[in-house]
Each structure stands twice: as C-alpha cells, then as structure tokens.
Amino acid sequence: MVKSDKFKLRKLYGINFNKLEDFIFYAPKTNMQANELLIMKVKNQDDIEYLKELVNARIEKQSSSFKNYAPDEYQILENHIFKIRGKYAILVISKNPDKIMTDINKSFK
Numbered sequence: 001m002v003k004s005d006k007f008k009l010r011k012l013y014g015i016n017f018n019k020l021e022d023f024i025f026y027a028p029k030t031n032m033q034a035n036e037l038l039i040m041k042v043k044n045q046d047d048i049e050y051l052k053e054l055v056n057a058r059i060e061k062q063s064s065s066f067k068n069y070a071p072d073e074y075q076i077l078e079n080h081i082f083k084i085r086g087k088y089a090i091l092v093i094s095k096n097p098d099k100i101m102t103d104i105n106k107s108f109k
Contacts, residue, residue, distance in 0.1 A: 001026035001035055013054050015040070019047045021087070034066055034073040037100065038091040051089045055082060059093075 004027040006017040012027065019042060026037040038055070042048055059080060066074040080093040081101050085108060092100045 001037060002029055009038075013038075013058050015051065015054055019043060019050065032070065032073070034062060034070075034076045034093055035095070036091065036093045038089075039104070040089045042087050042089070045087055048084055048087075048089060052082075052084070055089065055091055 004025045006023075008027055009015050009023065009025050010017065017023075021041045021043045023038070023040040025039075028035050040051060042051065059077060059082075063074060063077050066077060076095055077093060079097055080091065081097045082092075083090045083101070090101070090104060092104070094100055
C-alpha cells in the first residue's frame with residue numbers, strides 16, 4: 001500500500017474532505033490489488049452515515065470488479081472490517097484485517 005492524499009480519497013470514495021477533521025489513507029499500489037487502510041475522523045458526528053454510504057459503495061464497486069477476474073483479491077474484500085468508533089470510521093481491507101484492527105484498537109486505549 002502507499003500513503004495517499006485527500007485527492008485520492010475523493011477520487012476513490014467521493015468523500016468531501018471538508019467533512020473530515022483528519023484522516024489516514026493507504027491505497028493499493030495498483031488497481032489490481034484490493035488492500036486498503038482508511039481511518040477518518042469526522043468534524044460532525046452526523047456525517048458518519050454519509051461516510052458509511054460512500055465506503056459501502058466503494059466496497060461494492062471493488063467487489064464486483066474483482067469477483068470474476070481476481071478471486072484472491074475478491075476474498076480479501078469480502079473479509080474487510082468496517083467499524084465506527086465515535087467520530088472515527090475505520091476500514092481495513094487486508095489479508096489479515098483482524099491483526100490490523102487489533103493494533104488500531106490498541107491505539108484508542
């Protein structure tokens with residue numbers, strides 16, 4: 001994965017950066033990979049639903065793209081973790097999403 005900016009976030013997810021207080025986004029190196037890590041903190045708690053819709057739309061789009069031509073990447077997408085913690089929305093798409101999520105949860109303590 002490669003660290004990405006607000007322009008890549010907008011391109012891939014359609015997320016309006018002005019609704020975020022902060023974010024960390026690691027995108028796949030190529031469009032042939034599914035792995036992503038996205039942690040967003042919203043300015044307003046009411047925008048969590050907005051983020052859920054956009055993240056779910058991205059996952060559905062990626063799943064339909066990978067389903068027929070890259071079954072291994074499709075499986076990675078199917079095992080993603082998407083959690084809401086207060087003002088944070090966390091998406092982990094990886095071969096080991098549970099381990100990454102455990103590490104992220106530790107940082108909240």
